[in-house]
Amino acid sequence: MNQKEDMREMIRREIQSISVIEERVAFKNLMERVFLALYDTNEQMYSDLEKRVRDELAYDVNRYLIKTGVIERQYFDASHHLMSPMDDSDLDKKSYSLADIADVIEKQHEFPLMKVMLRCDFLQIHDILNNHNEFDGILETDNSNQKWNIRVNLRQNKSYLKKIGHLYQLFVKNGIPWQTVNAPYLYKFADVVLSELPEGINLNEEIKKIEINFGEYNQIICHDLIPIWNIQKLVLDSIGFPVPCEDHMNFEHLISIREYGTQHAYLAEDNMEIRSISQGKEKLSIISSASEAKKWGIYIIKNSKDSRIDHYTYPIMQNERAETFSEKFHRKWNQSVKTKAELARFIKGFNLEQYVVYLDCDIMDQLTGAAETYSMNMFIEDEIRDTRAQKKLLLRFRPGEREPWLQRDIASFLISEVQRIYPEYECRGVIV
Structure with missing residues (x-):
């Protein structure tokens, strides 16, 4: 019985x-x-x-929730309401002439034939790319029955990671605090590159088929996978004319978002400096130094849920976490309680224990051995930290029950988030 019922009784x-x-x-x-x-x-x-206090303590970090995943090219639905390709060109079937390949090799010294995903642990990928990345293949052309032997290499694909770096810049421009994107699949993509064509091959012919023999790694090489996320780019016009602001230097631009949904979060991209961006009921208000109406690059971070019929072979990852009232209060006043209990609660708030389970941590002077985790925020430059003088924070995890091949990458996501809120330490993780 609550207090009100007690009073009535x-x-x-x-x-x-x-x-x-x-x-x-x-x-x-x-x-x-x-x-x-x-x-x-x-x-x-x-x-x-109470509601006003909660709402004003801090913005909702999960409003800018980023979801990432991969899907087979043949299964991707272009009308999907939530997930979009990170690179629209991935939907196109690639075809190259030998003349095009020869021209690119002459200029750039190698040609990317295809993208593959390595379905294995981070440490194994690191070993393959650094020590065992040369493989034999066969190239067939359409005008000849002859098969040509080729030699290819694997190079880490960084094109999708650059898109995450660009997203970080958008967050900064729009005044939104950054949260690490949980994108373990992007660190497993590699380009199959060709450095030279077989001597004597006819450059006027088209490629009919390319087969690469990855030897002992054939079982972990996945073809025709497309990285996807819950972000879509649009180009939208301003409504009416820009309205001068009181400072006589900037202008307010209004953009209608009624057609796309007010439940989503929006980011604006522009070469002109954006002073601020706010979202009303059906409009975006952008304060910028641009004095004329223009087209705006708008990124939608979609917050709708998947339908029941959506199915993914590989689990969708996200950076959502449960937040308590005390967390919002501490973030509002830039305060934090640096205790082991607080750290454990922060990590468990991501609900990723089906992949890795946090155990404990140690503060050390030096870290030994090869790193088992990596930073997912390498694009953030830190000019003032001297890592040589820093204490080291080593976090220990044990394996969860799902996806062993993703566990070190998910641990790396957690470490990257811990590093973000504990900049006084150099953070690293191990799975024991």
């Missing part, structure tokens, strides 16, 4: 204790019309105040 007992009927009626009317009405009003005012 107490009043009922008092009413029943009054023996004179006229006094009982008068007392009951007084309680209902004055006391309980006043109590309900105070309770509603307190509830409204």
